[in-house]
Amino acid sequence: MALSTSRCADVLLLRPKGRIDHNNAEEFADAVKPYLADCKAGGDSLIFDLSELEYISSAGLRVLMLVSKNVGPNGGKVALAQPQRVVGEILQISRFKYVFPIHDTVAAGIAALSPDAAAAYART
Amino acid sequence: MRILGALLTCLMLLLQHADTATRLSLRSEVFDAYQREVPRRRGDDRVIVLAIDDLSLQRRGQWPWPRCDLADLVDKLAAQRPAAIAIDMIFAEADRLSPRIQAQRLEAMGYAAGASAAAKLPDCDRIFAQSVRNAGVVLGVGGLSGDPRLKDPVDYRAPVVEIGGAAGPFLRPFPSVLRSLDSIDRAAAGHGVLNADAEDGVVRSVPALAAVGGHVIPGLAVEVLRQTSDDPVLRAHVTGHGLSQVEVAGRAVPTSGDGSWWIHFSDPELRPIFPVIAFLDGTLPAELITGRIVLIGAAASGLQDRVITPLGPMPGVSVHAEALDNVYDGRLLSRPYWSTWVEAGLLVLLCLFSIVAVTALRPLHSVLMFGAVLLLDAAIGLGAFVWRGWLLDVGTPMAGAGIVFAMMLSVALGQAQQQRRTLRVALAVSREEQARMDGELDAARRIQRGMLPDPAEVLAGERRVDLAALMHPARTVGGDLYDFFRLDDDRLFFLVGDVSGKGLPASLFMALSKALIKNAALDADGDPGRGLSQAARVLALENPESMFVSVVAGVLNMTTGELVWCSAGHEGPYLVSAAKAVVMQLVTAGGPPLCMLDGFDYPIERIKLKSGDALCLITDGVTEAMDARDRPYGSARLVDELASAESGMASRRIVERLRRDVEKFASGREPADDLTILVIRWKP
Known part of the structure; x- marks a missing residue:
């Protein structure tokens, strides 16, 4: 698991890569943590770009759920975008759509969160 | 350390x-x-040793020989014009074989006539002294560690120029001196100290210069070198560390501070030592002497002038020959002050x-x-x-x-x-x-x-359903669960669930979930949706670690075949249809796992089973089992596997076959997740 980030205006893209399972879920949680505070304070919105994520176990879903519980009540906005087939199935079975909006593409996710960011993303 | x-x-x-x-x-x-390891290889052969050896004594008689004979030897050598002659001996007393001495003895014994005749005969010491003078022989002097008050009385010594300071205080001191008989000693062209420096019995160096009887005197080899040269002066170079070198005959001999000259020895076996007798009787070609430096010394075993060197024993005279060879071969050792x-x-x-x-x-x-x-x-x-x-x-x-x-x-x-x-x-x-x-x-x-129910107990005597289940934790304990129990005579509640995570924490949450769901299901009177919603509310109160549990639960009316079911973030059940032998997965809008969202109301689905239909409920330990190349087992293979079961196969066998197939697929890999299978067949 590796986490890379990029930014489009006020949207921060978090891009986990590889597999998130029981063994490295804690690592994933630690990697994500620094970006939550700002989002929580109503600042940047977060999009998890799942295009490079091959697998996520229930332990990984729990991390995402904790993000939701952490950020959601304070009005921060988080979305998931562009999951691969396997991850998409897992999210579907878990009904994760009730936790986060899930978008088919990163562009759609950004567009839903911030017009400014969508414009910035279109330019890249 | x-x-x-x-x-x-x-x-x-x-x-x-x-x-x-x-x-x-x-x-x-x-x-x-x-x-x-590296003995000196002999190069220059201008130094030869003539030895008073065993052969010479055997032919000429016992030592000492009359000095007239020695005078004869010196004369014969001188006739061949050698570069120098040196004798490694000290003639300290008068020759008792000299006729004059014999005359006194004859007189004392009463042979006056013989005595007067003998008294007219020449004095051998005088004859020898004359030969020594004529031939320009170098004689030895001995440095003694005796009475320091006995000063060296002579006034003829090699001139030593001390450069850089006085050498005397640094040199090896010999307080007194042993010289030849005055008449012989005075006749010699030069005098060299014979002593070699022996440390623990082994000779490794000779003095280049020594302080003998209060005067600076060269060693025998240095004196011989001086005699072969036109320059009569020895130059002693002195530094703060003592003597550093002696300049003689245009060559510099490096020394230790105390004047010692370290010798690089050659193999003694390779140095020819000529018997004196061979020269005297003409066996040795006389011209061998011409232009060479002749060292005469004792080598006979009885004369006890043998020394030990690092390369073994050799006659004392050979050490001086080695020293001279070192100079002529340019092989000069030194132990620098630094x-x-x-x-x-x-x-x-x-x-x-x-x-x-x-x-x-x-x-x-x-x-x-x-x-x-x-x-x-x-x-x-x-x-x-x-x-x-x-x-x-x-x-x-x-x-x-x-x-x-x-x-x-x-x-x-x-x-x-x-x-x-x-x-x-x-x-x-x-x-x-x-x-x-x-x-x-x-x-x-x-x-x-023990917490997981046993079908044989719960469904004892029940012929309308055939139920089998298994739970295999990935570790010792797991977070998967299954449960089934009767709500009443007709209705059977069943569920399969999966707690997020694995191991001991998951197993504790699993136990809690199982108990609370059963409680809620009994309260909700057969509505699994309401049961799960209720259980979720209670679970959320007891969930400090924010764990969640996905559950699929159903209620089967064993009389009518009516099934009410719902899913909380879990895979829907697979329906193995008895009639057409097809397998399909039941779908529902469902909801997220319990405890993921607060206050969610889970929708229910209804379906009516046909006789012989079976339901298979699993956790992701089946579909997400990985093979050696990291490919998941997947629902397609699961559907195939279920479809290949013969119609009416016992639930227990279906469960076992599926478990084996997953095991075979994972081909010995450690299971990554807990695995649970529950199969229930309705056959009224």
């Missing part, structure tokens, strides 16, 4: 500096080793290396490296000897560093052993701990197993 090394190094430096007997004898051993500093430096370097090697390397490697460095040290010593003629004592640094290395290594090994002991104890403790933990986990596993 390093401090210990540094202290030991200082101690070794002190010992090396102190010139103890051990240190000196070790040094001699090293120098002898150089000589033995050599002690170099040796101290080597000691420090070797000790530092020992300290670094022992502290940084494994023991075997450090021994090998240290051995290599010792070899390098030895090579430095031998190289300096061979190419520069420097005598460096590389043995003492080696020995000193060896001691430091051995002590450091033994301390290090001792420490390592101590560490191993500590580790062994720690390991034993941790194993004990592990065993206890294993024991507790094992108990937990049995408890968890």
